[in-house]
Amino acid sequence: MMVDPVSRYAPLETVQMTLPDGRTVAYKRRRFLPQGRTLPVLTTVTVMNGDRLDLIADRTLGNALLFWQVCDANNAMNPIELTAEPERTLRIPIPQV
Structure with missing residues (x-):
């Protein structure tokens, strides 16, 4: 997952989730x-x-x-x-x- 280094999301952990159809989706954890x-x-x-x-x-x-x-x-x-x-x-x- 590409995120600009100065983005507010850059320091957040990237995690993965497997959907019911078997596809894997990467996303950033929630930012508070x-x-x-x-x-x-x-x-x-x-x-x-x-x-x-x-x-x-x-x-x-x-x-x-x-x-x-x-x-x-x-x-x-x-x-x-x-x-x-x-x-x-x-x-x-x-x-x-």
Whole structure:
């Protein structure tokens, strides 16, 4: 199973299940969301009009694919909600890669 090394799923164990028809399916174990307030903060960012989460992640964490760490730090299930309101302050965590 190919997973990008910076993916939120990379550290999860890959397991297999055999289906009733005999096929084997590989999958990643369930990921539990961390409590955002427990993640160490690198900085905070104020959302501006037109900001996108991938651009914020690239600017602050050095990799647009780490947008999910900003989601985790802000207890967000939907990344689009984080930039929907200008002037919102986002917690940017210390990268956990």
